Each structure stands twice: as C-alpha cells, then as structure tokens.
Amino acid sequence: VVNAIVNLTGGLSMIFVTTRVADVPEVLGPAxxxxxxxxxxxxxxxxxxxxxxxxxxxxxxxxxxxxxTYPEIGLFTVFLVASGVGVAAFGAYMLESSARARxxxxxxxxxxxxALAREKAKSDRLLHSMLPASIADRLRDERRVIADAFEDATxxxxxxxxxxxxGSDMAPADLVNVLNELFGRFDELASRHQLEKIKTIGxxxxxxxxxxxxxxxxxxxxxxxxxxxxxxxxxxxAELGMPL
Numbered sequence: 001v002v003n004a005i006v007n008l009t010g011g012l013s014m015i016f017v018t019t020r021v022a023d024v025p026e027v028l029g030p031a032x033x034x035x036x037x038x039x040x041x042x043x044x045x046x047x048x049x050x051x052x053x054x055x056x057x058x059x060x061x062x063x064x065x066x067x068x069t070y071p072e073i074g075l076f077t078v079f080l081v082a083s084g085v086g087v088a089a090f091g092a093y094m095l096e097s098s099a100r101a102r103x104x105x106x107x108x109x110x111x112x113x114x115a116l117a118r119e120k121a122k123s124d125r126l127l128h129s130m131l132p133a134s135i136a137d138r139l140r141d142e143r144r145v146i147a148d149a150f151e152d153a154t155x156x157x158x159x160x161x162x163x164x165x166x167g168s169d170m171a172p173a174d175l176v177n178v179l180n181e182l183f184g185r186f187d188e189l190a191s192r193h194q195l196e197k198i199k200t201i202g203x204x205x206x207x208x209x210x211x212x213x214x215x216x217x218x219x220x221x222x223x224x225x226x227x228x229x230x231x232x233x234x235x236x237x238a239e240l241g242m243p244l
Contacts, residue, residue: 033080033084033085033088036054036084036085036088036089039054039088054085054089124136124140127139127140132196132212134212134213135212148212150210150211150214152210152218153208153209153210153211153218154208154209154210154218154219154221154222155198155206155207155208155209155222156195156205156206156207156208156209156222156225156226157204157205157206158186158204158205158206158207158226158229159203159204159205160182160203160233160244162243163202163203163244166242166243166244167203178236178240178242179200179203181236182232182233182236182244183200183205185232185236186205186207186229186232189225189228189229189232190207190225192225192228193209193221193222193224193225193228194209194213194215194218194221195207195208195209195218195221195222195225196208196209196211196212196213205229207222207225209221209222209225
C-alpha cells in the first residue's frame with residue numbers, strides 16, 4: 001500500500017511538474033512509463049494495487065489529452081503510457097502467478113510430507129506392536145526376512161485357570177478390560193525382567209527370555225517373572241474380587 005501511494009504520488013507529480021512548472025510535456029509519456037516499470041518490476045508492487053495506483057494517473061493524462069490543453073499530450077501519448085503500464089502490470093501478474101504457484105507447490109509438498117510421515121509412524125507403530133522392537137527395526141531397515149539362531153532360550157506361558165467359566169458371566173467389554181489390565185501389568189514385569197512378550201491369545205500370555213537379545217541368565221529372569229506374575233494376578237484378583 002505504501003508503494004502504491006508513492007507510485008501514485010510520483011505519477012501525479014510528474015504530470016503536474018511537466019505541464020505546469022517545467023512546461024516540457026513531451027517527456028511526460030516516457031517518464032510515466034518508467035515510473036510504472038519501476039513500480040511493478042523493481043519495487044514489486046502487487047498487480048491489483050499497482051493498477052489502482054496507475055489508474056488515476058491514466059485518467060488525468062487522458063483528460064489532459066481530451067481537453068487539448070497541451071497539444072504535445074495527444075491520444076497517442078496516452079496510448080503509449082497505457083501500453084507501458086499494461087506491459088508492466090502483466091509482468092507483475094505473471095510474477096505473482098508464478099510465486100503463488102511455487103507457494104502452493106511447496107505447501108502441497110509439505111502436506112504430502114506430513115501425510116507420509118504420519119503413515120510411516122502408523123506403519124512403525126503397527127510393526128512394533130507385532131514384533132519385538134529390535135526385530136521391527138531390522139526388518140524396517142534391511143527389508144528382508146530375518147531368521148536368527150539362538151543356542152538356548154526360555155519361554156514362559158501363563159494361563160488363567162478356569163477363566164472360561166469366569167468370562168462367560170461377564171460382559172464382553174468387562175472381559176476385555178480385565179485382560180487388558182492384567183496383561184498390562186504382565187508387560188511391565190516382562191520389561192523389568194528383560195523378557196520379550198511374544199503374543200497373547202485369549203487369557204494366555206507368552207513371553208521369552210534370551211530372544212531376540214541374548215541374555216545369559218534368561219532362565220532366572222523367566223522364573224522371577226513367573227513368580228511376580230503370580231503376585232500381580234493375586235493383587236488384581238483382590239482388587240476386582242474375582243477368582244483369578
């Protein structure tokens with residue numbers, strides 16, 4: 001807006017000076033064209049704002065040519081100035097369009113990048129929910145089937161005795177909540193004892209020691225995990241009033 005005001009003031013001042021003070025109106029056309037080119041190309045005045053600033057200048061110039069006060073300012077001069085302004089404005093319009101297109105392109109690329117990052121994070125979460133973290137990372141990075149050999153390991157199976165008749169009297173949502181709470185405590189214990197949870201099926205819980213990260217005392221860790229699982233189950237049974 002400031003540039004437009006300066007440009008408008010400059011154009012009107014040129015008309016006033018060359019017709020009233022300097023009395024050399026023959027240089028007015030080139031001066032106004034240079035003023036428009038400077039405003040649109042150097043100052044980079046906006047297309048719409050630039051036209052709004054140039055329009056009063058063209059109107060005043062046309063009025064002078066129409067009245068005939070200054071013969072040197074004819075309709076041809078007005079046509080040349082209008083053409084110069086039009087060319088400069090068209091150039092500004094093309095620059096704005098190109099800048100807008102680049103901005104939209106960068107915005108689209110940024111949105112695509114964010115969407116890709118979200119999908120990658122979702123894929124990583126799904127992969128880590130299905131596989132141990134170390135295996136998931138290797139599978140994601142190496143993109144190949146992973147088959148490692150371990151000399152020995154310890155597998156722990158935990159199953160709630162008589163859970164089928166217990167669960168038959170519970171609403172499905174309550175049943176899921178109980179198992180979620182119980183297995184959540186098992187997960188904490190597995191992490192504490194350096195075991196890796198493999199899977200849960202119904203009321204069954206499976207974990208392994210020494211795989212996929214070798215562990216020298218995996219058997220001891222598995223035993224301690226099993227003992228703590230019994231304690232955790234008894235505590236939850238007392239909290240819920242259920243015979244777990």
